[in-house]
């Protein structure tokens with residue numbers, strides 16, 4: 001896809017990877033950017049910086065779990081600003097906990113934002129893209145959508161689901177000239193991971209590196225953008241020697257010891 005003169009909408013644009021994608025799109029010749037997130041002040045600050053690069057920016061303050069408002073705001077945006085050529089579904093949340101200590105509200109939030117939020121906005125825009133017979137949709141999954149990780153079971157589940165959703169949609173929309181691709185970052189240095197206990201040996205990358213890989217992926221019409229040698233190694237390892245990889249991940253995972261496990265469980269009961 002040639003980004004020159006096009007309009008893109010990026011969700012999760014107030015921070016982290018989404019913010020970095022917005023800046024990289026601005027550098028790549030995009031004409032207009034619609035930025036979606038809940039934090040009005042952060043969006044306004046980013047809009048000022050991107051506008052200074054000569055790109056028209058429209059901040060859309062939206063909670064993606066509010067289906068009715070998403071519907072209204074997206075319909076208005078299409079009417080007021082015209083065709084949206086590129087949708088980047090980047091908003092997401094992650095909670096880490098051993099499964100037996102996981103909390104239902106966290107699981108519900110992951111599903112509500114990572115899956116249902118993505119579904120809602122994608123449906124609204126995909127219908128319009130199909131009517132224009134033009135569009136590209138990028139769904140931000142994760143390496144954890146290929147290789148599930150202990151302590152991240154429900155987050156991994158949402159990311160596996162995103163890859164299935166993406167593959168099915170790609171097949172359905174291809175004949176309408178709407179491309180659907182996925183971005184699979186590995187550990188990236190953002191707010192999301194600040195409070196997580198990290199996996200041993202995984203080196204975080206910068207959000208800018210992830211965003212630049214996406215721009216190259218869009219340019220090359222890639223179906224899946226996997227970033228960095230560690231990710232490629234994990235994907236191939238999972239394909240060729242899945243049991244070995246599972247053992248390696250288990251050893252690298254920040255799982256509590258037997259003693260800590262019973263202490264935590266005891267403290268909760």
Ligand SMILES: NC(=O)c1ccc[n+]([C@@H]2O[C@H](COP(=O)([O-])OP(=O)(O)OC[C@H]3O[C@@H](n4cnc5c(N)ncnc54)[C@H](OP(=O)(O)O)[C@@H]3O)[C@@H](O)[C@H]2O)c1
Nearest residue numbers: 012014015016017037038039064091092142187188190192
């Ligand atoms: N960081 C990593 O290591 C990593 C690795 C692989 C994949 N990813 C994926 O990359 C994406 C971005 O992650 P990140 O690391 O950049 O996270 P982040 O820094 O925590 O940013 C999350 C973004 O999602 C937005 N968001 C959250 N809930 C929302 C809601 N209900 N409605 C609208 N926007 C909402 C946030 O904006 P507001 O708070 O302003 O609403 C924020 O802009 C996620 O899908 C994540 O799963 C991240």
